[in-house]
Amino acid sequence: MNLSLKISTAALIAACSSAALAQQGETVKIAWLDPLSGLMAAVGTNQLKTYQFLAEHFNKKNAAGVKFEIIGIDNKLSPQETTAALRSAMDQGARYVVQGNGSGPALAIMDALEKHNARNPGKEVLYVNYAAVDPDLTNSKCSYWHFRIDADTSMKMEALTTFMKDQAEIKNVYLINQNYSHGQQVSKFAKENLARKRPDVKIVGDDLHPLAQVRDFSPYIAKIKQSGADTVITGNWGSDLALLIKAGNDAGLNVKYYTYYAVTSGTPTAMGAASDGRVYQVGYSHYNAEGPVKPLMNEFKQRFNDDMYTTAVYTVYDMLSQAFAKVKSTEPVKVAAALEGMKFKTYNGDVEMRKADHQLQQGLWIARWEKASPKYPYSPENTGYTLAPVKFFEPYVASTPTSCQMKRPS
Secondary structure (H helix, E strand, O other): OOHHHHHHHHHHHHHHHHHHOOOOOOEEEEEEEEOOOOOOHHHHHHHHHHHHHHHHHHHHOOOOOOEEEEEEEEOOOOHHHHHHHHHHHHHOOOOEEEEOOOHHHHHHHHHHHHHHHHHOOOOOOEEEEOOOOOHHHHOOOOOOOEEEOOOOHHHHHHHHHHHHOOOOOOOEEEEEEEOOHHHHHHHHHHHHHHHHHOOOOEEEEEEEEOOOOOOOOHHHHHHHHHHOOOEEEEOOOOHHHHHHHHHHHHOOOOOEEEEOOOOOOOHHHHHOHHHOOOEEEEEOOOOOOOOOHHHHHHHHHHHHOOOOOOOHHHHHHHHHHHHHHHHOOOOHHHHHHHHOOOEEEEOOEEEEEOOOOOEEEOOEEEEEEEEOOOOOOOOHHHOOEEEEEEEEEOHHHHOOOOOOOOOOOO
16 A cells, blocks of 8 residues: 555544544533522422533433533523523523423523524524423424423323223312413313213312412312312422422322322422322333433432432433434534434433424323332432332323424524
């Protein structure tokens, strides 16, 4: 082989390896915008800690060889504050934003990014939604720059009522929810699904209360008692669920609760022994999940004396690093194109980011609050109890159609 051929071959190998690792060693700034003050501060603080903890984990090893840096900003659960926080994050160089608490803030991010990305080609920002579940976000209000990791309200209700239809003891259902889009949708989809699957079930109450403002739920509990309900369906989260269940237990209310967020800070303590066998949750995972999150949950508990319950955060890092590796870039425009229709395996099985609306298609679990056991040992908030899995539904069971008319950048 002559010298010039040797040099050109070496140059080609070097070029190929540098192309394969184009994003290697890059720092990817992710802005986290959620509440760190007010009644929902405990949930936000836990989730920010989860993002920081899992950034450490993925920084040791990820498919793209990048480093993740989290910029945490308190949005006070307000759409207006969220818009200001997003501006601050972009000024600090964040090209990725994550948010999950409240669909109002989610919509504020989507609106702001539609405008920003149209006006600033080459400086686009991408939004990964890990917990805001209003179905409209991937239907009438869908955006190319928004990708949702959590199952939406309608998907969760589809799975929940598929389980409930076989529970013969359910006869009278009371709906109590937070008065914003998610809570309103829980009420709507509960009524529609039960009418279709269990037309014999009566809806004996349907209450909406202010989000993150009620400190005493005893008046609502009195109404539930009076209604003769045997079952409560609620999409409440954070203090609104913890205080609801605590008030029910204090009043001796004997109902089963079907919930979306029995894992959030304060709720396991509120449930305690009094709720044994009486609280069910629908979700993409559970405390006793097998696979790569199991040791991480245990490490998180040891380090912080707290529970890592928003395990969708693992999927955020997993999905982004796989997309970066695929396109050999961290540019949001290239990454968004790679995420559309992407199928990948994460800690909770095979999932797909549906191209039509950017809604992750995934399996859902029903779990029940009961005494921790050798089989299901994880005990949140050191209660001695756990949410044990009772049923798994494949992705197709909970998948719901979309009306999204995606406007893609030209």
